[in-house]
Amino acid sequence: MKKYEEYEDDELDEEEEAPRKKRGGFINRVLFFFAVIIVAVGTYVACIGYEMYSRAVTAMPVADMAKELRSAENYTSIEDIPEIYTDAVVALEDKRFYTHRGIDLRSIGRAVVVNIRELSLAEGGSTITQQLAKNQYYTQEKSFLRKAAEAFTALKIESELSKDDILELYINSIYYGDDCYGIYEASTHYFGVEPSEMTDYQCTLLAGIPNAPSVYSPTVNPGLAEQRRIQVVDAMYDANVISASERDSLLIARNDDM
Numbered sequence: 001m002k003k004y005e006e007y008e009d010d011e012l013d014e015e016e017e018a019p020r021k022k023r024g025g026f027i028n029r030v031l032f033f034f035a036v037i038i039v040a041v042g043t044y045v046a047c048i049g050y051e052m053y054s055r056a057v058t059a060m061p062v063a064d065m066a067k068e069l070r071s072a073e074n075y076t077s078i079e080d081i082p083e084i085y086t087d088a089v090v091a092l093e094d095k096r097f098y099t100h101r102g103i104d105l106r107s108i109g110r111a112v113v114v115n116i117r118e119l120s121l122a123e124g125g126s127t128i129t130q131q132l133a134k135n136q137y138y139t140q141e142k143s144f145l146r147k148a149a150e151a152f153t154a155l156k157i158e159s160e161l162s163k164d165d166i167l168e169l170y171i172n173s174i175y176y177g178d179d180c181y182g183i184y185e186a187s188t189h190y191f192g193v194e195p196s197e198m199t200d201y202q203c204t205l206l207a208g209i210p211n212a213p214s215v216y217s218p219t220v221n222p223g224l225a226e227q228r229r230i231q232v233v234d235a236m237y238d239a240n241v242i243s244a245s246e247r248d249s250l251l252i253a254r255n256d257d258m
Contacts, residue, residue, distance in 0.1 A: 049148020056137040056153060062160045065136050069169050074184035078168040080196045081183060086167060088207035088232050091239035094128040098163055102129045102154035129154040132170045176206065177213030177220070190218060201229075201253040208232045 060068075069075065078086065090097045096104050104127050126134065133153035138146050157166060176186035186209070187195045191202050198206065208228035209216045218225040230251060237247040 045144050045148050048145050049150075050152055052138075052145065052149035053152035053156070056149065057156055060137070062157050066161060066165065066169055069136075069173055072172065072182065074182065075172050076168075076182070076184050076195050078164050078171075080194075081168075081171065082196065082198055082200075082203050084200050085183075085195070085198065085203035085207055086171070087241045088204050088236055089171065090128070090167070091236040091241050092207060092232050093131075093211075095235075095239045097128050097167070100127060102156075102158035103127060103151050126150070127154060128170050129157055129166050132166060132173070133157055135173060174210045175213055176209050177217035200250060204232045204236075204250060205229045 094104070096106070130150050130153075133150050134140070134146075137153055138150060161169075172182045172184070175181055176183075176190075178189055180186040180189050183195045183206070186206055187193055187198055187202070190206065191198060193202075205218060205225060205228075208225070208231060209218075211228075215221060216225050216228045233242075233247055233250045236242045236250075237244070242250070
C-alpha cells in the first residue's frame with residue numbers, strides 16, 4: 001500500500017512538472033526570438049551606419065574637415081583658451097574624454113536604459129568627439145542610423161587627431177546662442193573680451209551655454225544661465241578638476257569679481 005502511494009505521488013509530480021516545462025520552453029523560444037530580432041536590427045543599423053560614415057569621410061576627409069575649421073577668421077588655438085574653460089567643458093560634457101577612443105560605452109549604456117524607459121531617443125550618450133562628428137558631417141536628426149554613423153566617424157577622427165586638436169575644433173565650431181559660433185564670437189559677444197581674457201566666472205558661464213543655447217543664453221535668461229553655471233562648477237568639482245575651496249569661490253563669484 002505504501003509503495004502504491006509513493007508511485008501515485010510520483011505520477012502527480014510528473015503531471016505538475018509537465019506544464020511548467022512547457023511554459024519554460026515557450027518563454028525560452030520567445031526570448032530567443034527577441035534576441036534574434038535585436039541582433040538582426042543591430043546588424044542592419046551598424047551596416048547602414050557604416051555606409052553613411054564611409055560616404056561622409058570620403059566626401060570630406062578628417063584632415064580637410066579640420067583644415068576648413070581652422071581657416072576661420074577668428075579661430076582660437078587651445079593655447080589661447082583659459083584652462084578652466086576647457087576643464088569645465090570636459091567635466092560637464094564628457095568627463096572621460098581623455099581616456100576613451102571616441103565613444104564612451106558607459107555613457108552609451110546609460111543612454112540606452114534612459115531611451116528604453118522613455119521609448120524615444122531622449123538621451124544620446126555622445127562624447128565630445130561624437131558631437132564634433134555630428135556637427136561637421138551629419139544633420140541634427142535623431143535616429144539610430146545617424147548615431148551609428150556618428151560613432152564610426154568619431155573613431156575615425158580619434159585615429160587621426162590628438163585629443164587637444166579635437167577639443168580645439170569642437171570649441172571653435174559649436175553654437176553658443178545669439179548667432180554665435182565658436183568661442184571667439186561667444187566671448188566677444190557676451191563679455192566684450194577675447195577668449196584668452198575671460199575670467200573664471202565668464203569661463204564657467206560660457207561652458208554651460210552650448211547644451212541648450214536658447215535656454216542658457218545670458219542675454220535671454222540670465223537667471224537660468226547662472227543656475228547652469230553653478231551646475232558647471234559642481235560638475236568640475238565632481239570630476240576632481242577643482243578643490244572644495246575653489247568650488248566655493250566660484251559658486252559665490254560674480255561677473256565683476258574675477
